Amino acid sequence: MISVFDMFKIGIGPSSSHTVGPMKAAKTFIEGLVSQGLLEQVDELRSELFGSLGQTGKGHGTGKAVILGLLGEEPHLVNTDNIDAMLALVEQEQKLTLSNGHIVNFTRQDGITYHRRKTLPAHANAMTLYAYQAGQCIAQRTYYSVGGGFVLDQDEILATDASPATPITAAPYDFNSALELVSMCNNNGLSIASLMMQNELSVHNEGAIDAQLWAIWQTMKDCVNKGYSKEGLLPGGLKLRRRAPSLYRRLKAEGRNNIDPLTAMDWVDLFALSVNEQNAAGDRVVTAPTNGAAGIIPAVLCYYDMFVEEVDQDICNRFLLTAAAIGILYKKNASISGAEVGCQGEVGVACSMAAGALTAIMGGTVEQVENAAEIGMEHNLGLTCDPVGGLVQVPCIERNAMGAVKAINASRMALRGDGNHKVSLDKVIKTMMDTGRDMGSKYKETAKGGLAVNIVEC
Template identity: 45%
Template sequence: MEECISVFDMLKIGVGPSSSHTLGPWRAAERFLAELKEQNLLEQVTAVRVDLYGSLSLTGVGHATDLAVMLGLSGQDPEYIPVENISKIIDAIKKERQLHLANHLYIPFDSEKDIVFNKNFLPFHANGMTFTATTLTSNYSATYYSIGGGFVVKEERKGAQKKSAIKCAFPFPIQNAEELLKYCTTENKSISEIVYENEKSMRSESEIDSELMRIWHTMLECIYIGSHSEGILPGGLNVRRRAFDMHQNLIGLANYSNPQEWLESIRKTEVKFRQILKWVSCFALAVNEVNAALGRVVTAPTNGSAGVIPAVLMYYLVIENHQASEKEIKQFLMVAGEIGSIFKKGSTISAAMGGCQAEIGVSSAMAAAALCEVMGGTPAQVQMAAEIAMEHHLGLTCDPIGGLVQIPCIERNTMGAIKAINAAELAMETDAKNAKVPLDKVIDTMWQTAKDMNSKYKETSEGGLAVAVNVADC
């Protein structure tokens, strides 16, 4: 059976600031609890220890990895937990030095001693972690790897850094861009139509439609919250939110009371090039400022790159096509998800493995492809748009200052969004038959570049801006 990655695997709802360092460890903690229950050990647990390795250790504090682990072990769900409850739960654990394991029983827990940051790397993947539960009679341990985008695997699954999703039987199994294009040609379907047929093998049409719109409404709410929130981001870098001021300057005295009315208000604003550039930047900044503040976002394909796809989709809705409906929104998200899954299968979406080209680069390619299709591009042009966007992110390093998903991460989302729009326009004006670089070739090149990249530029905060800028001066 072929590997099948759903659009809902690529676009997950969760809490910031990082899909690989926050959402992944959170999900790993949930999996550990599930294993304890399967082994009938949960009731016998007297203590839990968590060892973080590699990038999870080096940048874990800045990415709230320790908080995510505690929340996961407490039985909280990142998709539904009220974000305002996060600090209360964490404060209670630290103050009382006990953990409400699986929201079921209390055990002693000292976060400073029971979460251990080990700087050495495990051989399988840069983001490794081991959970150990102590019972009256024995210890039970399990090691997991957060491989990007909230995906979590165990080492025994060979090749899991590229093949981490469930196995299933899509009518159109796709491992690379060439296969996708062949299906589009032989079936005379668009990319989104192929994706929809695959999704129907797992869910009803109503479930697909409602979940896609839930993803979009989460994105829209995130942009709305970020555009209306001011102040300083947490973490110690004293980064001032910029989306609020930019938004105020752009929107003027418009009246609205909810995200949908706000969207309609934006459509009435001036649409000169500078204003368009500022709006797209504002949308991207808003999302990633929410992400940096441990808000709810959609991995697209990761938390660190969560602003690109919503910003480009908003651009399409408020600038390009005022008549766009749910049909185009769902079409956009399905194309984006499929392109992201092809990158995941052929390369990586983990900055700890591939640098920021694996996050901002992939998200820009996803957004470019999606925009190209909803603007009327052929499947070949859609793939060309993705290729152009990634081609101009190749080699982008991941060097967050202080291990926080703030500098340069937030700004990079604005750049990725603008490049995506540019790539889509270039593809639309080009006969795809004249393309010199197939999408699969740029994905292969990205993976080779990732393997050649020095490890200090892969989300370790041991190189680049992370060492060039003194955190104390921020």
């Protein structure tokens, strides 16, 4: 059973698969050299990026993430204010000072190679790291960033029972489908959140779970609030201006007494735009379940916090645990990787998670939660991943705002129904995966199709 803390991870932008995963993989590679007693022999490190990592890695910050990981940094701990200075020093010296003080060469020519036309067969997001001594390779390892910050190495990707998550082996309620999840809840008189909590309690104490879930919510809120004040252009070649600050000022000036009945949707747009502009700038975000879709779940929970009632510990727990349960179904039975199934696996999954979670805290039944999650994905089927310029900006930022509004509408539709519906969540998850397999590679985070080839970048 996958943990809620695998579905929600505090990290940095702009991409969970292209930034968070590669950073973790690079750190793991160094740890492997240490455990083998090889690190002190190494005088140079190199890396190669394949598939989507090679094609859009420059715009997604993959090279920067590799460097940070080799330096020993972790996505949830790295000081985002110091990143530019650390990278500038590496660029200037063409050397890495590792966490133990050992210095190795890391040249502009060989340090990072972006393969734009070469893909490894196991997964679209692949990277190989090499350690050299006097010009001879003494160690190498290939890693696969499989979405949502999850990483598998070259052995794990081939193992049928390998999981990129840290499994809860003693979980009392191990579900593999929505049908099983709903049945377990009804047979045991549990909500989805309560069932998830029982699984988490098999490995953590309640106080630790509460604290971690609250930290996730606070990080989401902080990200929203920080985005209100960050003016200027987003990094990269698109020269895209941040929209959240001006929208925030307008909404604040209009006040809560605005007679427009849809003003709440403007605030939802703002919440999502704010998060994803922060993500595009490489700042602190919560992977939910990916960075490219990081704005949807915070936007929906902020909507509840502002327009329904203040989010307390209980609401926070119920929302995030329910959302995680839905995300786990996609992780187990399909994919949350844009490079594997397109943006339906990122924005679509986040929309589905948010819709179900909102339904739960609005008092919906287990069946209504499942229905909302199904609606949220059904109307994102076929959504392509076509980032203009290889940046997580266009159409990604606006797409989160649309996904958040769609999640709220899906929840309202489900709450107005009785839980009975024609298409099950399990069927829509299978359809999403089938659609992703059929989708051409140019629509799966390669920046070779869709808007990416029809929009002038500058």
